[in-house]
Amino acid sequence: MGITAESQFHVLAVDDSIIDRKLIERLLKTSSYQVTTVDSGSKALEFLGLHEGDTNDPNTPSVSSNNHQEVEVNLVITDYCMPGMTGYDLLKKIKESSSLKTIPVVIMSSENVPSRISRCLEEGAEEFFLKPVRLSDLNKLRPHMLKTKFKDQNKKQEKQEEKADFESPKRQEKEEEQQHQEQLLQQQSSNNKRKAVEEGLSPERSRPRYSGITTVV
Amino acid sequence: MLGLGADRLRADMNRLLAFLFHQGILDEQFLQLQQLQDESSPNFVSEVVNIYFHESEKLLRNLRSLLMDREFSDYKKMRIHLNQLMGSSSSIGAKRVRNVCVAFRAASEQNNRAGCLRALEVLEHEYCFLKNKLHELFQIEQQRVLAAGVRYPMQN
Numbered sequence: 194m195g196i197t198a199e200s201q202f203h204v205l206a207v208d209d210s211i212i213d214r215k216l217i218e219r220l221l222k223t224s225s226y227q228v229t230t231v232d233s234g235s236k237a238l239e240f241l242g243l244h245e246g247d248t249n250d251p252n253t254p255s256v257s258s259n260n261h262q263e264v265e266v267n268l269v270i271t272d273y274c275m276p277g278m279t280g281y282d283l284l285k286k287i288k289e290s291s292s293l294k295t296i297p298v299v300i301m302s303s304e305n306v307p308s309r310i311s312r313c314l315e316e317g318a319e320e321f322f323l324k325p326v327r328l329s330d331l332n333k334l335r336p337h338m339l340k341t342k343f344k345d346q347n348k349k350q351e352k353q354e355e356k357a358d359f360e361s362p363k364r365q366e367k368e369e370e371q372q373h374q375e376q377l378l379q380q381q382s383s384n385n386k387r388k389a390v391e392e393g394l395s396p397e398r399s400r401p402r403y404s405g406i407t408t409v410v
Numbered sequence: 411m412l413g414l415g416a417d418r419l420r421a422d423m424n425r426l427l428a429f430l431f432h433q434g435i436l437d438e439q440f441l442q443l444q445q446l447q448d449e450s451s452p453n454f455v456s457e458v459v460n461i462y463f464h465e466s467e468k469l470l471r472n473l474r475s476l477l478m479d480r481e482f483s484d485y486k487k488m489r490i491h492l493n494q495l496m497g498s499s500s501s502i503g504a505k506r507v508r509n510v511c512v513a514f515r516a517a518s519e520q521n522n523r524a525g526c527l528r529a530l531e532v533l534e535h536e537y538c539f540l541k542n543k544l545h546e547l548f549q550i551e552q553q554r555v556l557a558a559g560v561r562y563p564m565q566n
Binding site for chain 1: 442465
């Protein structure tokens with residue numbers, strides 16, 4: 194199952210264990226994602242373009258270098274227990290950053306601690322996976338990445354359309370259709386998450402909407 | 411006939427795997443590893459397992475030197491090594507090794523040095539056994555590949 198590069202998602206995996214890094218990398222590549230692995234939270238932030246000591250205070254004037262990511266990352270999956278910055282700390286830093294907060298974050302842990310799980314979900318983690326992570330767990334990732342990418346595409350498209358000098362009725366129609374599709378996607382994911390995964394998988398392959406995807410068997 | 415040799419070796423491999431699963435030495439996570447091996451990553455299982463051996467032996471050495479130190483008291487540091495070993499064992503499906511780590515951790519939480527030493531001995535023994543069996547498995551697989559004359563990924 195292959196997907197053309199232009200519509201491939203890029204996942205940043207963070208884990209201090211070399212074995213788990215190798216595993217998650219293989220799992221993600223098997224699921225047709227582009228993968229970058231790092232062994233610490235601070236390296237993850239560095240990769241994401243956020244540097245230690247950079248202020249996230251909204252009152253200070255925003256510096257453009259903060260917002261510039263070298264490479265687009267569509268999802269961060271991180272181990273919880275790491276020396277130095279834990280996965281939870283990393284999650285917080287991402288969600289507190291104006292440039293990074295839209296990136297979905299998934300936490301992995303070998304310990305099944307309910308309070309830990311709820312704390313992470315409350316802080317904005319999309320999913321919490323118990324280790325060892327399975328291929329079936331990774332099926333839950335795509336909806337989160339699609340949701341964000343779709344929003345980004347919308348924003349980009351709106352920006353482009355603002356540049357246009359004239360108004361056309363076709364443009365209005367397009368906007369309405371996009372809003373409708375966005376609502377559908379949001380509805381799907383706010384309903385039972387498991388159901389959203391099942392619905393999201395099969396239609397994706399046959400829908401002509403994402404014209405960049407070719408599935409190779 | 412090349413085919414017969416390969417088939418017999420495959421049967422040997424399956425028998426060994428069945429034994430390992432039945433004895434609880436390996437669990438289904440090991441199967442997951444095998445499923446991740448394919449033409450694009452034909453040596454995935456042995457690569458991961460070799461990393462595991464390398465890391466585990468380092469950790470076991472650390473644990474032993476900590477406990478052999480007459481003035482040992484840093485149970486927290488010991489638990490860090492233990493947790494790493496536990497995590498990686500779980501990640502490759504080394505169930506029995508992982509379980510011994512759990513018992514070891516319990517002893518460390520009670521600051522029970524004698525208990526920790528006993529657990530470490532069991533751990534070293536279990537690890538040795540696992541390593542031997544996995545080497546055996548890889549050997550049979552290698553022979554099977556040669557006998558078949560074609561490069562096959564390891565299949566369940």
